[in-house]
Amino acid sequence: MVTIKDVALRAGVTKQTVSNVINQRPVVKPATRERVQQAIAELGYTPNLIARGLATGQSMMIGLVVPTLANPFYTELIERLERCLEVDGYGIALCTTDGDPDRATQQLVTLKRRYIDGLILFDDGNVSRHLDLVRQLELPFVLCGSEPEIPAGTPVVTFDHARAGYLAGEHLRELGHREIAVVGEFPAHRMRLYGAERALAEGSIAIRPTRIVSTPEKSQRGGVRAATQLLADHPEVTAIIATHDLLALGVLQAAGATGRRVPDDLSVIGIDNIAAAASAEPPLTTVAFPIDQLAQESVDHLLGLLRLTRPEPAAVSLTPRLVVRESTAPPH
């Protein structure tokens, strides 16, 4: 491994001068800079980030704590975050919690020991617990996309989940549906449900409690199971809201398996607008979040915190929009 010393030797200067040209400090005389850069190129020198990290206290790594990689919504978000982060030279240390709070605790502590510069936390159902730890660890962080009520002053970039639910409910109401059911992950998605209920209430429609089914599985299969049961118990239902697209894809499948045509016999609407929604059969009507913006604002926010002496926490809430495709239609 070639070090700063080797470069200095070759360029006939001391390592401090090399350090100065690497860090583009404008104190170096052009001629010297030239010589140093030459030496760097010849030797193929590239600064050791670990050493720099120890000296500056910055590792240039951001910890990403996500519930699972099984939901495309998260993976789409992660890929975007990676691109936003790399612009400023940050790398990603990835941790998937799988919803296990003890594992998450362990992961957070390890991240701290790795001198992670900051943390992007997703909502895995245990945020409030993680928040305590993260604060105790004094790790700069931003909550990304989380739904639950968060204490004021917590830095969070998220969507207006209630609004998303509202848009879904409103769409069905305007189509004329009255027999509506909900398949969802609760309590995680309670705000989405709340929004939907509010939109329906404006048309004097109430969702009967027995038609709100919670699935323990976060997967498409969870949607299949829940919807199959739901349609058996309540065959009169004309529309189903799934609190996220992966579940909606399962609902679509359950509809097909029980002989219902979508949207003729049953309307289905999701939330998230994952890539697979557009290519579903039929293409899924859903509520889209501005995910690029979520990624960008999350890293802007976090990097802002890192630079500020006295962090100024703020809450950002991004607005969703309805994406009408072919899985919804008026009831017969």
Place this chain on the structure above:
Amino acid sequence: MVTIKDVALRAGVTKQTVSNVINQRPVVKPATRERVQQAIAELGYTPNLIARGLATGQSMMIGLVVPTLANPFYTELIERLERCLEVDGYGIALCTTDGDPDRATQQLVTLKRRYIDGLILFDDGNVSRHLDLVRQLELPFVLCGSEPEIPAGTPVVTFDHARAGYLAGEHLRELGHREIAVVGEFPAHRMRLYGAERALAEGSIAIRPTRIVSTPEKSQRGGVRAATQLLADHPEVTAIIATHDLLALGVLQAAGATGRRVPDDLSVIGIDNIAAAASAEPPLTTVAFPIDQLAQESVDHLLGLLRLTRPEPAAVSLTPRLVVRESTAPPH
């Protein structure tokens, strides 16, 4: 941040002694150890991994270079790798290349600068190019799950892709299909195709070149498009092999959209056995790889390389098995 010095001060020893108890060196007198551990607990001390990394030359981070997070096969693998790695205290630095070789080059160089201890490389279509760089960087690595022919002596843990293709072809042959088409990602999956062709040849069946369609899109949508076109051009086809499950899911969808029932009108078989395959409609017949074993052997292999002075590269090839579900049946 509390440091080793603080602990030493409190325990009334020098920091070297603290270091000795942390690293469980059996040279410390029990009484001293006790005192030090007490101090560690009281102060909540936890060693700074960056500093340790600089001193030992080990960052305890493994770089993971993957093509995309959009294919569940990769994300399932990543989650498993994470679990295998954390047992030995290693964290993951994640890079997605998106198939862009220049970006990948940049990522590899940065990984090197971060003093990554080792690298797990997935096949993103540019392995041979990456291999040159990785060797030049002197980064210990293992190729994970890759398909292409790799120079002898390269450490690789993978599946027998040709065998997977063979099993798919054999299954269709045994069911009595003769009009067979293939939807795949080529050249990436050429070995899978080769295996399928070999199995079919044993029944004197040849796949006509025009019935082999390559999709540029790695997604489910790519499968939909390719299969739709294929079925329009070759309506006589009774079975389709998709070179991976995500594509197969798309084929299933295209079949439905063009009014074909699976498996009555068309048999569909995939490869990979991603979680979604089991819950597809109908459940997808596929060829399963032992993914847990792939993850475990990959990290065993890499960690082995890290520990050995003179690395002993080896090639491991894991055997796939056929998983018959409901998307395949004899032709009419």
Place this chain on the structure above:
DNA sequence: CTGAAAGCGCTTACAG
């Protein structure tokens, strides 16, 4: 079994 010294590869004031 414990302590004094040197070093990992960088950066950051501080003199000159």
Place this chain on the structure above:
DNA sequence: CTGAAAGCGCTTACAG
């Protein structure tokens, strides 16, 4: 504009 010194928080021989 450049160099000598100290330090980031650890570990690793090496004396005692």
